[in-house]
Amino acid sequence: MSAREIFSFRNPYFSASVGITVALFLLTALGGFIVLPYAQPQLKFAGLWDTICGAAGLPRASTAEGGQPAAHTSRVVLTSTTLARASQESIGRGATLAQRCAICHGPTGISQADSPNLAGQYASVIYKELLDFRSGARTNAVMSPFAQNLSDQDIADLAAYYAYLPRLPAFHPEPQLAPTRIVVYGAPLRGIAPCGSCHGSLDNKTGSPWLEGQSALYMKTQLQAFASGERRNDINQQMRNIARAMTPQEIEEAASYYASQPPEFIKVVE
Structure with missing residues (x-):
């Protein structure tokens, strides 16, 4: 049998193989781009195209329950070099700004309550979270109003300062556990x-x-x-x-x- 005859639709085996492949592709596309996105109870899509865009990771006009706009999500873009080298001036300005943070996060960046410890935290982490608090992507009764008054430079300075601090033991250390x-x-x-x-x-x-x-x-x-x-x-x-x-x-x-x-x-x- 020649190659032309093998790859011809008159060959029942070739026709069946093509048919099965196309069917699997359509079923996979249907499940991945339509069925699974619609199965997310926390999202409401405006239509089929909106659903497909959401599954593909493209910007879309999703809405939450009741037809209201969906909550903000983070739009911060981070790279491995984000705030990698802070200047001494930036760290100094951050130290001044951080005096307002001490009541929750401790004067040395180690919280005496159940707020997160910030001393030695990665600068990119603090930078992202403060930007998210400011934009509304993340909300908190204390942090959201505080972040509203911070400029981009203020946020970068605070991130640089806390990243500069040494990582110290927790204020309330617990008995060390084995990895789970x-x-x-x-x-x-x-x-x-x-x-x-x-x-x-x-x-x-x-x-x-x-x-x-x-x-x-x-x-x-x-x-x-x-x-x-x-x-x-x-x-x-x-x-x-x-x-x-x-x-x-x-x-x-x-x-x-x-x-x-x-x-x-x-x-x-x-």
Whole structure:
């Protein structure tokens, strides 16, 4: 049999192969671009084209329940060089601005309450979160009004200052726990990557905070907020997708583990 006869629609095997391939492609496109996006209860799409754009990751005019515009999401773009080299002047200005932050985050960037510790946090993380608080992508009764009055330079200066501070032990240290499965291995069958693949120990992803020594209550609250969709300033819904798939026990274990860990390094200030 010649090649022309093999690749001819008169060949029943070739016709069947093409038909099956086309059918699989159409079913996959239908599921990925229409069925699965419509299955997201937290989003309401304006139409079929809006749904397809959403599945493809393109800007779209999604609306929330009741036909109201969807909540703001983060539009901050981060790279590995974002605020990588801050000037001494920027750090000094940030130190002055940070006096207003001390009541919640502590005078040395270590909170005595359940607010996050900021001393030694990556500058890109603080920069992104403050911009999100200012834009409304992330909301908080205390932080949102505070961020409204900050300029872009103010935010960069605060980020530079806190990143400059040494990472110190938590104000209320907890007994150190062994790594848990969700932190080290994740849950691949449920699409959960290891926490350490973004938040240190295995790797650090730009924009992901270091978590060692943070308040267990704060971390648990944030994971629950991601899971419920109350917090939605994660880029590409990464944390929302992970938190939704986590069990309450896994959320508890991850928060407790990180809260019990000492800072991954302590900067010596001469």
